[in-house]
Amino acid sequence: xxxxxxxxxxxxxxxxxxxxxxxxxxxxxxxxxxxxxxxxxxxxxxxxxxxxxxxxxxxxxxxxxxxxxxxxxxxxxxxxxxxxxxxxxxxxxxxxxxxxxxxxxxxxxxxxxxxxxxxxxxxxxxxxxxxxxxxxxxxxxxxxxxxxxxxxxxxxxxxxxxxxxxxxxxxxxxxxxxxxxxxxxxxxxxxxxxxxxxxxxxxxxxxxxxxxxxxxxxxxxxxxxxxxxxxxxxxxxxxxxxxxxxxxxxxxxxxxxxxxxxxxxxxxxxxxxxxxxxxxxxxxxxxxxxxxxxxxxxxxxxxxxxxxxxxxxxxxxxxxxxxxxxxxxxxxxxxxxxxxxxxxxxxxxxxxxxxxxxxxxxxxxxxxxxxxxxxxxxxxxxxxxxxxxxxxxxxxxxxxxxxxxxxxxxxxxxxxxxxxxxxxxxxxxxxxxxxxxxxxxxxxxxxxxxxxxxxxx
Numbered sequence: 001x002x003x004x005x006x007x008x009x010x011x012x013x014x015x016x017x018x019x020x021x022x023x024x025x026x027x028x029x030x031x032x033x034x035x036x037x038x039x040x041x042x043x044x045x046x047x048x049x050x051x052x053x054x055x056x057x058x059x060x061x062x063x064x065x066x067x068x069x070x071x072x073x074x075x076x077x078x079x080x081x082x083x084x085x086x087x088x089x090x091x092x093x094x095x096x097x098x099x100x101x102x103x104x105x106x107x108x109x110x111x112x113x114x115x116x117x118x119x120x121x122x123x124x125x126x127x128x129x130x131x132x133x134x135x136x137x138x139x140x141x142x143x144x145x146x147x148x149x150x151x152x153x154x155x156x157x158x159x160x161x162x163x164x165x166x167x168x169x170x171x172x173x174x175x176x177x178x179x180x181x182x183x184x185x186x187x188x189x190x191x192x193x194x195x196x197x198x199x200x201x202x203x204x205x206x207x208x209x210x211x212x213x214x215x216x217x218x219x220x221x222x223x224x225x226x227x228x229x230x231x232x233x234x235x236x237x238x239x240x241x242x243x244x245x246x247x248x249x250x251x252x253x254x255x256x257x258x259x260x261x262x263x264x265x266x267x268x269x270x271x272x273x274x275x276x277x278x279x280x281x282x283x284x285x286x287x288x289x290x291x292x293x294x295x296x297x298x299x300x301x302x303x304x305x306x307x308x309x310x311x312x313x314x315x316x317x318x319x320x321x322x323x324x325x326x327x328x329x330x331x332x333x334x335x336x337x338x339x340x341x342x343x344x345x346x347x348x349x350x351x352x353x354x355x356x357x358x359x360x361x362x363x364x365x366x367x368x369x370x371x372x373x374x375x376x377x378x379x380x381x382x383x384x385x386x387x388x389x390x391x392x393x394x395x396x397x398x399x400x401x402x403x404x405x406x407x408x409x410x411x412x413x414x415x416x417x418x419x420x421x422x423x424x425x426x427x428x429x430x431x432x433x434x435x436x437x438x439x440x441x442x443x444x445x446x447x448x449x450x451x452x453x454x455x456x457x
Contacts (some may be wrong), residue, residue: 030078036230037071040223047219051162055197057186062223064203065266069169083165088173098123126184133192161195171200186216225264250292258305276301309457343429349411350439354400354454365414402442402451
């Protein structure tokens with residue numbers, strides 16, 4: 001578009017977008033700050049268009065720790081666009097949500113100084129919130145117009161008015177406040193006849209907002225998960241000053257080899273690097289680790305990685321900000337849960353199904369295969385490979401694999417040693433393990449077609 005905020009992106013030979021040479025310098029600097037988010041930034045710029053364009057509602061979706069909220073807020077600040085950014089976790093009631101929006105649009109984020117100003121900005125229902133955007137005389141009398149705030153301007157036609165953005169982070173919390181709140185916020189530009197654009201940011205799938213999509217079509221912006229190379233590049237930028245770059249990079253590769261298929265949460269991975277690096281520095285000072293060796297580094301970090309596999313990911317809210325020694329000494333992350341009788345066997349069966357290959361099920365769990373296994377003799381001489389050593393295989397450090405319900409019940413039957421029919425009670429106990437987070441269900445179809453994975457260690 002001509003006169004747009006950031007300019008159209010060009011396409012390279014691989015089909016990925018790259019910044020336009022004519023875009024402002026501040027937008028180029030923002031692209032450099034956010035590694036791996038060039039396509040998402042360009043998509044938002046294309047949706048925003050010119051400063052006075054009529055922008056439909058936007059739904060920003062993606063996994064946790066993918067930079068959704070930070071990128072959107074940084075982009076609006078870079079473009080100097082009028083906006084209000086609200087974290088819905090802080091808004092426990094609709095009135096608190098409305099007051100937070102008006103506080104940012106009217107008072108430039110400052111606290112109201114008098115009781116009269118608080119009464120003017122207080123909204124108990126959606127209708128008053130909409131009327132304040134339509135008739136803003138009372139707001140101009142209360143807050144004044146010396147700062148040139150967007151909501152305090154006189155009403156104009158939507159084509160002549162600059163676009164104002166209402167951003168609601170963690171928008172899934174709004175579903176519990178009012179059944180009609182999300183629909184009203186999505187249609188603010190129609191209800192107020194002002195150039196408003198609503199942006200919803202959420203980590204859950206868009207299927208949970210189908211009732212909003214049905215009432216008002218929205219543009220969806222998907223923030224994809226970071227790939228391995230991007231995660232390594234971001235983690236290398238957080239390297240402490242004065243540290244060995246090669247050693248720090250090898251530590252990152254070791255952590256990603258273990259946890260990349262388990263989690264791509266950037267916050268968790270940064271916490272692992274901050275925990276493992278002091279252990280490596282202590283080994284270098286003591287002479288245990290002299291040069292960059294992947295096998296020795298893996299053996300050095302194996303106790304910390306094993307404990308992080310059970311505490312740092314599944315219970316990351318409890319195990320936050322723990323150092324390597326505190327992880328070994330702290331017992332706050334241990335769960336003391338009394339499970340039903342069959343749930344214990346189901347949990348053990350799920351753990352075995354996730355950490356053992358299906359090809360070994362008959363040899364491991366079948367009663368008919370009891371006894372020593374004979375290995376067939378083969379002719380020829382086995383060639384010994386001499387070269388780089390590979391890291392020792394530890395099934396507990398491998399990411400848990402998915403399994404079907406039939407395999408889970410087969411292992412369960414071999415552990416119980418009695419015939420237990422897969423009735424409703426047994427499936428309800430499996431559902432309890434899923435609710436507590438010990439078992440993860442992959443898929444939303446039939447329970448016999450879905451796959452499961454054990455998250456306990």
